[in-house]
Amino acid sequence: MRNPFRRPLKQALTAIGVAMLAVSVNACADELIVSAAASLTNAFKAMGAAYEQQHPGTKVLLNFGASDVLMQQIVKGAPADVYASADQKAMDKAVSEKVVDAATRRDFAANALVLIVPKDSPFMPASLAELAQPGVKRVAYCDPASVPIGRYAKGALEAAGQWDAVNAKSVLAGDVRQSLDYVARGEVDAGFVFATDAAIMPDRVKVAMTVPTQTPVTYPLALVEGSRHAADAKGFIAYVLSPEGQAVLAKYGFKPAGTAH
Template identity: 60%
Template sequence: MKIRPWVAACALTCAAMPAVAGEVLVSAAASLTNALKELATQYEAAHPGTKVLTTFGSSDVVLRQITEGAPADVFASADQKAMDKAVAAKAVDPATRVDFARNEVVLVVPADNPRGIASLADLKKQSVTRIALGNPDSVPVGRYTRAALERAGAWDTVKAHEILGQNVRQVLSYVERGEVDAGFVYATDAALMKGRVRVVEAIETPTPVSYPVALVRRDGRAPEAADFLTFLLSADGQAVLSRYGFVKP
């Protein structure tokens, strides 16, 4: 079966738009899409005249867009490695860096689970031929997955049948459409597809699945960006994240 491309692969073209007064540009990990869109709506309602524009994709790809000149005011990553790269590239202000959410990696299968996968060990079944995961070279969920599977002694099995996604939503789509036998995504993404994918097992990762955020270092950064970051960390902001399955850091 041919793997179709993810139609909304990162939607990063909007990052090429110039910033204007009263606009906060937020560039973030794909797994934050639904939660951050709601946060943006709430912030706009409380701050008439301010517009929060969001763009999403793999954290590494989003960061590359920023370092190549795409305007952004806030960068939210799905792992510390991408944010470390942002700090090293002087793309963000390290004094504003803070962890704001946690997640976990889960093994998911299509809702009808045709291969009868009930645990990580079942991926060794001869009938299992396609397993989706984020590309570890550029996608945080892939890095978390690889580290967890290496520790569990299951990496070689998965590697032999891997179908690489360019972000977590692409991996989720492959599983939901039944184009793969199983996949590794964040628990928050799996929850969005309840009834269309089935969570088989939570995967213990060597390091916590933590999300850092920081203000982008650039001339013309929106003055409202710091206030939006404060809102993200506030009780109201955390309540929105909680509704989408994220946990306080």
Template identity: 50%
Template sequence: MKTPRRLLTALALACTLPLHAQELVVSAAASLGNAFQQIGAAYEKANPGRKVIFNFAASGPLLAQIQQGAPVDVFASADQATMDRAASARLLAEGTRAEFARNALVVVLPAASTAKPASLKDLAGADYKRIAAGTAATVPAGKYAADAVAQAGLADALRAKWIYGESVRQVLNYVARGEVDAGFVYRTDALIEPGKTRIAFTVPTATPVSYPIAQVAASRNAESARAFAAFVRGAEGQAILQRFGFSPP
């Protein structure tokens, strides 16, 4: 019987990620990459002898890895819905889940584009033939985008235009390279490529774009996992997040 690709990914992760007591494995949403790298360095400086190993991807695949037994200590997702699924599957240590940041969904254009869309309805126009978004089933930014488009009554008008990415960073790359006419990303992602993309407008979402963090129940480093989550939510972690454009919870 053929082994499912996601299970192979989880098994590969289990083989490559370290299991030493002082090495903490953090699986975090792709949009947290730049900020969490700095937070990890600051945490290691404040806690000599401890090392943080990051695994960045879309929130859905990260959850799948944890479900399949990958040795993860801390999970930080880009939406509450994915963390809800983790909680329902009893994958989180009780009492450790907390919101630590907020973001905003925006539409970005290639920097060279002369288009000036002001709202979602403008994307139905002829100037926008290819529009990128994350796959809604696995990428929270894609789900926020799909919900916003549906709420605006534009699902049918935009259906043939979608180009899907496996993460919000892949969507950003599509836009930065001019491979699409517009894309849905988080505001913090748009700030990463200021010379290659520009924000057209902020997309209204039915629920806030909020980020939760939690210790994974199967963690072998419970104390370090709780300490890292507390550091993210503390003054130094929050200052780093805000420098990268995140808002406090």
């Protein structure tokens, strides 16, 4: 039976494509387009507003979604000036596709993978093995083939020897915020999100455990090749890396890139 929660990559690409077409139509000469991982939504909205205050002639247009989906849209010609992903593999793909300037690539933040449950749930797993219990029916996470947090979750589950058991209960989300929503609405027993995502809904979800990852959860960003606003794009990247930009990220729970482990 087809899982009604599953969101194929093709649908995600189409949705992002429509959004980016709208961005393309509305973009003006002084508008900087930043395509960023969904987990950066709150922090980058604040970052964009702060950058605009310091640069009155620039409007920052933000486009959020799954890192791989955004990268594929840039490959297909969607307008963007800065690309920020939630893992190194997505950025590696962007470099290999030659859609970003590798010389401008910088790590700017770190995060942690957490397992969350609905706020009122009596289920509080202390290990990933507990997700294999018969009483656990649905576990939300993102597709490892197209979303960084899905790759982090799969790696952790494989290391714990629980991938096959949990994968059989999977409810695939299009991006990390959708995974968060599934848990917040009580539609699943548990879900994998980033620590910063869990923190925005403390009244709806609770963190059961911080999950060790096989690779550090780090965020890189880079200038998009062919950007028509390269100077502004480099300025935005510099702002993100500046003490002021790092303070904005810290406010939303992100750690400095060098602290990832």
